[in-house]
């Protein structure tokens with residue numbers, strides 16, 4: 001359960017142990033002015049349950065928790081705006097800077113877990129269990145909080161930068177430079193030869209999982225140029241046509257804007273040359289194989305010989321959306337034939 005730095009909320013969220021069947025994610029969020037008698041202008045802690053009900057602890061509750069762990073309520077000023085509720089309450093996220101050891105300035109993970117009767121779980125795993133709205137909220141929170149953490153100083157003057165209240169930018173008083181949160185554009189492409197689609201594995205993927213081809217856009221490139229270059233670089237194919245499908249914010253390992261496309265190669269020009277520096281393997285898969293894999297939920301159990309059958313990224317990933325779209329298109333055109 002160690003985060004990358006071992007002491008922040010960028011990787012972990014809290015899952016509730018109180019009801020085994022209903023894991024709960026915890027992030028720390030400040031609310032804007034609330035209607036009614038329980039008005040608060042500071043932080044709330046938001047519990048997101050898998051059934052997508054929200055439970056909020058108001059400002060005083062978070063202040064009490066921070067105080068209990070020897071933290072100043074001033075910490076609340078580090079929170080960032082991540083969205084608002086249907087009732088127009090502003091939602092902010094706060095990095096609790098959790099630590100495992102007794103170091104000053106960090107809250108203790110295990111003590112926090114017992115105080116809140118929850119347990120920290122890996123954010124990537126949590127995202128795949130949540131509904132789309134809650135997953136997007138947490139993904140935004142993590143990306144923004146990490147961006148602020150990595151932009152504490154001005155690249156020009158070397159002086160500290162200051163966050164604005166919402167957390168939408170940081171400013172250097174010395175150089176007057178303004179820094180805005182950034183995303184890297186990434187193209188993800190499902191290549192088809194008309195009857196099959198091309199899926200690949202990076203060595204870092206979980207065992208047996210295949211996905212569409214992906215890659216960061218280079219400075220100066222259009223999306224179309226990036227797609228053609230990435231496909232040529234990774235599998236040596238020249239594309240005949242391509243079509244935009246959808247996009248997604250992806251917070252791993254850093255904030256990316258995933259731009260998903262379908263692409264086609266000319267019939268007969270299907271021989272692939274896998275770039276082994278980028279990919280472990282790439283293969284053409286038939287409609288039947290892909291449709292069967294889409295029906296499986298999560299990684300399949302390993303076979304008797306220890307091999308793991310081929311499986312696809314989970315629903316939350318835009319790769320899943322692309323593959324599903326391709327299966328639907330292929331199925332409807334084969335029904336028409």
Ligand SMILES: NC(=O)C1=CN([C@@H]2O[C@H](COP(=O)(O)OP(=O)(O)OC[C@H]3O[C@@H](n4cnc5c(N)ncnc54)[C@H](OP(=O)(O)O)[C@@H]3O)[C@@H](O)[C@H]2O)C=CC1
Nearest residue numbers: 184186211214215216250252253256258313317318319320
């Ligand atoms: N949501 C989804 O369904 C999917 C999301 N993804 C995401 O897409 C992203 C890109 O995919 P991937 O195929 O690995 O990309 P690439 O094929 O571009 O390969 C990654 C390499 O590109 C270089 N690179 C260039 N620009 C950047 C940048 N801005 N940030 C980081 N590395 C950069 C790095 O090389 P060097 O180390 O030499 O500097 C890095 O190792 C990943 O973050 C991945 O998580 C991928 C597939 C599915």
Ligand SMILES: [Mg+2]
Nearest residue numbers: 213214215278
């Ligand atoms: Mg790639």
